[in-house]
Amino acid sequence: MKIELLYPETNNHLGEKGHMDLLHLLFPEALFFETPLVQTPAFTKEKMDLIYLGAGTEKSQEQIINYLRPKKDYLVEAIENETPILLFGNSSEVLFNRIDDIEGLGIFDYTAKRQMLKRINSIYHGRLIEDKDLEVVAFRSQFTQIYSEGEDYPLFETIRGLGRNSEENKEGILYKNLFATHLIGPVFIMNPLLLQWYLERIGRQREIPNFDTMMEAYELRKKEYLDPKTMEV
Amino acid sequence: MKRSYQSNYKGIMMIRFLLTLWLSKLIAFLMRLVGKRASYLPGSIAIKLTPDFLAGFSKPSEIIAVTGTNGKTTITNLLGDFFQKQGQDYFSNSYGSNTVEGIASTFINHSNLLGKTRVDRAVFEVDERSALKIFKHVHPDWMIVTNLFRDSYPRNAYPDFIFNILEEATPDTTHLILNSDDLISCFLKENSPNPKTFFSMNHLDDEVYKESRVVDLSNCPRCDHPLEPVFKRYNHIGRYRCGNCGFENIPGQIILTQALEESLIIDLEGRKFEVSAISDNPVDRYNVLAAVSLLYRMGYSPETIACGFEGLRVVKSRFYSLDFQGYKLYGIMAKSMNPIASSRTFEFVAGLEGNIALVFANPTVLLGYRNSEQMAWLYDLDFEYLKGDNIKQFILCGKRFKDYEVCMRMRGIDTQRIYAVGDFDNVVEAVDLDLVDTIVILNDTDTIEESVKIRNQILDKIKEGSHEN
Incomplete structure (x- = not known):
């Protein structure tokens, strides 16, 4: 198995180091490629079994767009070929049409609008659209609101907390095996059932290390989010 | 020389300011009567009533700000203790909030009924996230920036965000005391006319580097290629060069060259002197170095600085x-x-x-x-x-x-x-x-x-x- 961690030296914010650890724990047999900004991504040279990109800064978004633009076709091919791709935090925005006035890669018909002096922080309680019994608990901490401009592939619907923008209760993108969400946590660590669902979806079912403790933390948080006294922001 | 009121703060605005000041002073007085420190609430109420409240005060002739992710409180306390030892009056927010509400409360507590501060020097610990609001009306003459790291995600997001806030908020006249071992904060106001003093710490004999999980800057700020370490101290703090474009840290002017058992040897532009250490961890060494760099630039002699730092320690609550x-x-x-x-x-x-x-x-x-x-x-x-x-x-x-x-x-x-x-x-x-x-x-x-x-x-x-x- 081959896993590519794209730009881990810049895109490791908002707890995403945890997701990188998790991938190593889940797939100890895998060969990991850690690709820095100036290096050509491995997925342009050979087939990857999983591609991961974590949350970064506004500056790193622009850098990534510039470095990935010449490789866009390879990325589109990987997405269409159902390569599992994980995008957390603001990293999916580089695939959008625009981030404010910055032209994105234009792979998905969304736009991100920044509000730099009004950070959006919120608890998040939602459910997976593909399996509405599967509830998700997480946080949101970001500068952008996301708007669909065409075909929409929402991942979650929101029960409590903010959706992808102040009007919509949808969140994230699920397209083939591309899983993208602005939620932080780390989301898969905070939601072992969601992780289990994704592993099954991509045909990589396996025992999740520390599953029971993760579930205890998940249940505690879910109970807290269900309590109406718990404020959303 | 006292700074005057802001020229546009007259007439009805001044009346509003004074009414707010008197009310907030009353609140502060009542809070102190019941044993509270009045270091946040009076300022918070005042700013709600008069958003430009800080503009109404006449400011002390010398304002020192200390900001950055880590070390602010320790340095503010060190400076306060130093001035106290010298018998020099100052006022500070060192026991209160470092946000705009805390700074406003500090002015309320240290001004007369007309908003004139009683003491001619202020030392403020400034929350870097609040710099835009604070520096709009309180222009520091000197500012130490300790370092910039990732901090609270909900509040501070990441160092780039805070850097941009400080870049925008800091007046062009402020003399900056910057850590040249921090490749993030040392580039503040890079293209502005601000006077700058860079401090740095040589690799010391007793230092053992432990790999840090988080490194907030590992690529060259000029060409994005991975930086090569000359030596790493912790996280992204250290000296680096870029093998691709030749970029490297700005040289330090005031350099900590040696750590002895209970003291530090600092090279002040060619003149070595010894100052007490407050602990043996690198963060506190930087704190002392930053404070010494400021005081030296302010004109204090090395002997006076050394004497003023004798016996100082980290405060007990920390x-x-x-x-x-x-x-x-x-x-x-x-x-x-x-x-x-x-x-x-x-x-x-x-x-x-x-x-x-x-x-x-x-x-x-x-x-x-x-x-x-x-x-x-x-x-x-x-x-x-x-x-x-x-x-x-x-x-x-x-x-x-x-x-x-x-x-x-x-x-x-x-x-x-x-x-x-x-x-x-x-x-x-x-x-x-x-x-x-x-x-x-x-x-x-x-x-x-x-x-x-x-x-x-x-x-x-x-x-x-x-x-x-």
């Missing part, structure tokens, strides 16, 4: 240690949501002797129903530092104790040593006094009260007599 019936207890600040400061504390704990119980009494407790604390920061902590055999118990308490447990298990902490007890009151029972002789209690600014309670409960348990070591 660190204490005590010996009791053969046991050693430590209380150390490890601020929740600040992974860098907490990891530095881990490094210190890892170096302690004895068999240690480490109590994580630092998750935020005040949030209650207001919010649920984000835990992403846990995954930035250097738990690897704590894998030595000297730490026998990891005691996890507070609302987020299960999140700590998940994270620590994932990072390979021995599960037999993890005691996830939940409630703060359960900690004392978990401490095994037959197994450990050293108890370290990590606290946040929010949990000082809880950590003191835990300490007293542990002391009582030792006192019970069955546990004389």
Whole structure:
């Protein structure tokens, strides 16, 4: 198995180091490629079994767009070929049409609008659209609101907390095996059932290390989010 | 020379300012009567009533600001203690809030009924996130920027964001005292006319580098290629060069060259002098170096600076240690949501002797129903530092104790040593006094009260007599 961690030296914010650890724990047999900004991504040279990109800064978004633009076709091919791709935090925005006035890669018909002096922080309680019994608990901490401009592939619907923008209760993108969400946590660590669902979806079912403790933390948080006294922001 | 009122702050605006000032002074007076410090609320109310409240004060002729992610409080206290020793008056927010509300409260408490400050020098610890609001009306003559690291995600996002705030907020006239070993903050106002002084610390003989999990800058700021270390101190702090474009750190002008047992040797542009150390950790060495750099630039002689720093130590709320019936207890600040400061504390704990119980009494407790604390920061902590055999118990308490447990298990902490007890009151029972002789209690600014309670409960348990070591 081959896993590519794209730009881990810049895109490791908002707890995403945890997701990188998790991938190593889940797939100890895998060969990991850690690709820095100036290096050509491995997925342009050979087939990857999983591609991961974590949350970064506004500056790193622009850098990534510039470095990935010449490789866009390879990325589109990987997405269409159902390569599992994980995008957390603001990293999916580089695939959008625009981030404010910055032209994105234009792979998905969304736009991100920044509000730099009004950070959006919120608890998040939602459910997976593909399996509405599967509830998700997480946080949101970001500068952008996301708007669909065409075909929409929402991942979650929101029960409590903010959706992808102040009007919509949808969140994230699920397209083939591309899983993208602005939620932080780390989301898969905070939601072992969601992780289990994704592993099954991509045909990589396996025992999740520390599953029971993760579930205890998940249940505690879910109970807290269900309590109406718990404020959303 | 006193600064005058802002020229556009006249007439009806001035009347509004004065009415707000008098009301907030009354509130501060009443708060002090009931034993409160009045270091936030009066300013908060004043700014709600008069948003440009800070503009109304006549400012002291010399304003010193201290900002950056880590070290602000220590440096502000060092400077305050120095001026006090010199018999020089100053006022400061060192025991209050460092946000705009705290600065406003400080002005309320140190001005007369017309808004004229009584003392001609101010030393402000400035929350870097609040710089835009504060520096709009309070223009520092001098500003130390300690460093910029990732900090609270919900509030500070990441260093780039804070850098941009400071870049925009800092007046072009402020003399900046910058850490040239920090490749993020040292580029503040790079293209502005601000006078700048750079301080730096040579690689010292007693330094042992431990790999840090989080490095906020590892690529060249000019060409994005990976930087090559000349030496790394912690996280992204150190000296680097770029093999691709030749970029390297700005040279320091004031350089810490040597650390002796209880003192530091500092090269002040060719003139070496010795100053007391406040501790032997690198963060505190930088704190002393930054303060010395400022005072030297302000015109104090090396002899005066050395004399003023004699006997200074880190304040007790941030660190204490005590010996009791053969046991050693430590209380150390490890601020929740600040992974860098907490990891530095881990490094210190890892170096302690004895068999240690480490109590994580630092998750935020005040949030209650207001919010649920984000835990992403846990995954930035250097738990690897704590894998030595000297730490026998990891005691996890507070609302987020299960999140700590998940994270620590994932990072390979021995599960037999993890005691996830939940409630703060359960900690004392978990401490095994037959197994450990050293108890370290990590606290946040929010949990000082809880950590003191835990300490007293542990002391009582030792006192019970069955546990004389």
